[in-house]
Amino acid sequence: MTAGGATVDELTDVLRETLENRGALGNVRAHLRAEVSNALEDRTSFARPDLSNENLVINELIREYLVFNRYRSTLSVLLPESGQPETPPFDRDFLAREMRVKENDTSRKVPLLYTLLANAQHKK
Numbered sequence: 001m002t003a004g005g006a007t008v009d010e011l012t013d014v015l016r017e018t019l020e021n022r023g024a025l026g027n028v029r030a031h032l033r034a035e036v037s038n039a040l041e042d043r044t045s046f047a048r049p050d051l052s053n054e055n056l057v058i059n060e061l062i063r064e065y066l067v068f069n070r071y072r073s074t075l076s077v078l079l080p081e082s083g084q085p086e087t088p089p090f091d092r093d094f095l096a097r098e099m100r101v102k103e104n105d106t107s108r109k110v111p112l113l114y115t116l117l118a119n120a121q122h123k124k
Helices: 008-022 024-041 053-068 072-082 092-098 112-123
Strands: none
Touching (some): 008 024, 092 112
């Protein structure tokens, strides 16, 4: 079967490629994995412990990194699995103070994890 000279398989391939390029297909796959995981773990009987302050900070550092790198699919799985609030509980200035990072114009352009890594490598 053809539509305007293209076969259904060709149209399917183009659609799949377009969705992959836009990141939509990855988001759907990540959401599906999260839902399957939730179903397998039977979340209704699983009480997740409260997040410690340390985990909240670490998760926010990871969230900032994921957002910066446009890893939307990974972020869509991290938030529900970790119990991290959808709205960031801390702003960047708080995280920088908490991690004892002295920021400058250059470091403010990248996630704090990059600055932490650069500082650790510099101390070697």
